[in-house]
Amino acid sequence: MAKKLKRSSIVLKLDTVFSKYIRLKNADENGICECFTCGKRSYWNKEVDAGHFMSRKHYSTRWDERNVKPQCKYCNMYRNGEQFKFAQNLGEELSEELYFLSKQTVKYSDIELNAMAEYYKKVVKDLEKMYI
Secondary structure, eight states: OOOOOOHHHHHHHHHHHHHHHHHHHTOOTTSEEEOTTTOOEEETTTSEEEEESSOTTOHHHHTOGGGEEEEEHIIIIISGGGHHHHHHHHOHHHHHHHHHHHTSOOOOOHHHHHHHHHHHHHHHHHHHTTTO
8 A cells, every 4th residue: 555645745846846847837849948047048957947926825826827937046045036127027917817816725635736736747858859
């Protein structure tokens, strides 16, 4: 019988595969992503993060693909995600929608989190074929 994962492990698993998905989805045929906030071009795997407009602490937008874009490590980590530039690039309507959505309380079940992780795992596997 398989051991049941702790909720924190399930969230980590989903975060990991979702981040990989965001970076791969936005990479060109050479595996290069453009930072959403500064435009720096870097290889998707080691040099790019999946940056969140609304913080990951908000589960209602944490795995919303519209809220997460490729960012260079400098913008994401050292410039705190460049939220102002992020909002400008998203546009007023979407940034406001994500802001208000982030204030909603969402409680995902372990089953829902695992289902999302499995979905993104499958999609990532398909995307990785382009770079291998």
